Amino acid sequence: MAELKTKLKEYRASRDMKQGDLAELVGVRRETIIRLEKGQYNPSLKLAMDIAKVFGTTVEELFFYEDSDEI
């Protein structure tokens, strides 16, 4: 089964940005960013694109599927 993974935390850390700062920039709460980073929440296309825009990258670069061995 494919799992949605994200590089959000790495991108955020590379820009020395706090979860709250990113949350405010894209118009969501910090809890939402925490869940996104933990892979506990799949964002809407709009939110994924807004986040990608903040980091100047693409949605595919930030969010990707990874095959897991568990069935």
Add this chain to the structure above:
Amino acid sequence: MKENRTTNNKGIVTNEKIMKLQKRLNENNLTRAEKHDLTEELNWEKYRADPRPSMALRKFKFMDGLIYLGDTLIFGFMGITDNTKNGIDHKGFNAAGIVMCVIIALLIALVFVYLHKHSKYKIEPMDELANRNMNKAQHAAFLCLVGIGFAFALIKGLLNATGVTTIKNNTIIDLLATTLFIYDFFANMIFVYLEGKDVSANEEEDE
């Protein structure tokens, strides 16, 4: 953003972007989805422009839930006392009256705390995760309400299978209000639980 901030004649914080969004929101040619998106954007713009300290949505919903619990207790108590065989006077100076006074006093105190917090802090607007959790919570609250209804009917039926249940006219409104408030209480508390599940709201920021 801050340099553009100003207050309108009602003392409400606003800025150019907020005014533009409000103007756009008043246009008639918007679809429902566009109105929803614009309202969300406007709420976040107002939140960003507001200089007050922030309060987590989860805490706010918890207080909301407590107020609904207080309302449930008041209307539930009134309904039960009014609907007993000879009616218990909850307006006089007796045990029922004292209990009623205590519940009302607690609720008034809670409303004061709620209003104080509401004016002191800006509340986080709903985002897509909050909307999803609230939908889940409302669904679960509805199921809880149906479950309680069935359990109540079952117990009543088992205890008094041949009896007749009557509801006095003046308690119908109490029953309806109790049902609505208990639904809102469940919805808010389940939302608080869902928001706190797996993720701690106080999780530390990365160093």
